[in-house]
Structure formats: C-alpha cells, structure tokens
Amino acid sequence: MSCVTFWTPQQRARLREAMDAPSVATFASPQVGESKLRRIAAMAASGDLRVRESAALNVHVPAEVLELLAGDAEMSVRCCVARSPRATPEVLRRLAADASAPVRRWTAAHPATPAGVLDALADDPDLGVREVVAWNRRWPAS
Template sequence: MSCIRFNTPAQRAQLRALAPAMLTAEQAAALHPAPAMTESKIARLRLLARDETSKIRERAALDPHLPTEDFELLARDADAEVRACVARNEATPCDVLRSLVDDPSERVRGFLAVNFFVPADAMERLANDPSPIVRDLVRWKAELATA
C-alpha cells in the first residue's frame, strides 16, 4: 500500500476551503492569554534558579519574570550553558548583561552579541572581542539593525 495520496483537484479545493484560517500572533494571544504572574510563581522561579540541576537553572534563566537578584546569581553560575541562557534572555537587566561581556565562554559572549537589548557600551566591547565568531555576530547584528 502506498502512503502517497492522489487527491483530485476538487478534493484539494475542498480541503483548502475547510482548512482553518491562520491566526496572527496577536489574535492567538488574545484567544489564549497568559496567566497572571503571581508572587507564588516568582517564588517558584527563585527556587528553580537555585536548583542543583543545571538544566533547571537554565530554564529559570530564560524566564522573563525572573527577579534581578536571580539574574545576577545565574550570571555567575559555574555552568556556561546557564550563563548563556542569561545572555540570550531579552529581559535580563542591562547591568547583568554588561557583567557577561568578559565571560570566559565564547558561547555566552556569542549569545550576548545577538541579544538586541545589550547596551551600546557592551556591544562596543564585544566588537573588539578576541573571538572572530563573536566579532562576526556583532557585525551581523549591526547589519540587521541597519537593513
């Protein structure tokens, strides 16, 4: 038995007519609003930021609702992947992003280079990074911004 379907033009037209309309991101968000951020949810995020498992700390580092003190804590994490998650989070405070400019991990500095919320002074330092990959990412982001 073949898994290839041979629909007639009429069948294809009917499938198109019955297909659901695609929603914009704004329409989908209006239909499915995110639940409110509560103090108990923030308390749970703070616990995740201190978990012994690095993958759980990574998840906390990616959350836009993480309190500033926890971003600061995770920016000093021993695991480079956790610090990379802090660097790529657009909600990370500017001072925390600045603190990652001299991170020993090229991956962390690379994620920092493509984060559009990194302050200009930090981007200038990344433009002179020892890593050609980081410098190329800075250049690429600058080209995107001017395109």
Template sequence: MSCIRFNTPAQRTQMRDAGPALAAEDVAVLHLAPPVTESKIARLRLLARHESGGIRQSVASNRHAPADLLAELAADPDAAVRGEVARNEAAPVALVEALAQDCDARVRCWAVLNPGLPAAAVPALLDDPDDQVRRLAGWRREHAAV
C-alpha cells in the same frame, strides 16, 4: 525544557471562561500562560538553586525571573546557565553588558545577540579574542543600521 504544557483544571477553566469575551481575532490569547504569581516566583527561586544545570538554565531563560535572581544566575559556575541569562531579553541591561565580558565565548555570543545590549557595547566585541563573537558583533553592527 519541554514543549508540552500541563494546565491545571483551574487554568483550563479560566481559559475556557475567557474565550467568549474575546473577539475572533484574539482567540490566540487563550494560549498565553496564566498570570505570574508570587507562588511562581517562589518556585523559580527554589529551582534556581537546583543541582541540575539544566533546571537552572530553565530558570535563567524565564522572562518572569526577577532581576535579582537573574543576577545570581549570571554568576553561576555553569557557562550554559550564564548563557541563558545573557540571551534572556528580560534581563537588565547592566547584566547583559556584564555578561558580554564573560570569560566564556558562548556567553559573550548570547550577550551580543540580546537586543537589550546597547549598541555602544558592540564595538568592543568586534575585537573579541573569539572568532564567533567577532562575527556576531559584526553581524549585529551591520543589522542595527537596517
């Protein structure tokens, strides 16, 4: 995903017009994305079916992707796509819990790091067959008490 942002003229106008109404300390708000519209959700749905795994990953990482779309992407054959769903903090808790049991260790690693994964699900990952998942689960358990 690119870090370059391309705003439409309408978006630039909206941000420019909103500026004077903000207090000086709130100027950073100008750099937020425009509101999520039905059109954006429709584009996410279309891109979720793209043949490129990288594009599906981008959709899976989007915090505005609807829960049903994230559930569809959580069943993607590409583990990298499932991993993006597992690390998406906006993903429903039940979905993150399910991905914590994924057949791919990378997906389980992302799930254990997702703050949405309930603490009660972490102990099972302490006995995971994968060393990295066990280490991350141990780290999560240690830092949850802090």
C-alpha cells in the same frame, strides 16, 4: 479548482461562523503571582544545571534571579542568561566580560546589549564574538 467549491451552503455557513468565533488565543493567561516568582527563584538555586537553565530562560524570571545566575559556575547557565529576553543592560555588560567565548557570543547577539558593550565586543579576541557583533549591527534598530 478549490475543494471549497464543492461545499454545500450549510458547510460554508458553518465555516463563516467558525471564523467569526473568538479563538482560544484571545484569552489572557493568568497573572503571574508571587508563588510563580518564588518557584523560579527556587529553580535558580537547584543543583541541576538544566533546572537553572530553565529558570534563566523563563519568560517571567525576575531581574535579581538573572543577576544571580549571571555568576553561575556553569557556562551553559550563563549562556541562557545572555539569551533571556529579560536580561538587563547591566547583566549583559557583566556577561560581556565573561571568560567563556560562547557566553560573550550570546551577549553580542542580544538585542538589548548596549552599543558601548557591542563596541568593546567588536575587538574581542574570539572571531566568533566579532562575527556575532557584526551580525547584530546589521539588524535595524527597533
């Protein structure tokens, strides 16, 4: 038996009213302005690799910042670029040729990695990369 059956009519009415009220999620976030994009670009130039990783994973990261970070000396930053939903096919193509197997694995996992790039990664010397390509190909096309 549900505890709702013990509620008074007034409590049930308040619950119905609350369910009809607009939720906070219906309000739009503020527009992303030039200052936000400048801050992300400044983060990408930081000496702290964690800050650069954060820039790469930011939902508003500009394509040119991802292109810059795709050449970062730190493998973890390049992995974050490969994980970014905003990574372009060109950036993913570049990362597919990375010397680091973890970067190539994340590239193989990305849903926007072009089919030709996945074909090339299917012959990668690293078993993990090949396994991720097989995993990626099992997902239905969107």
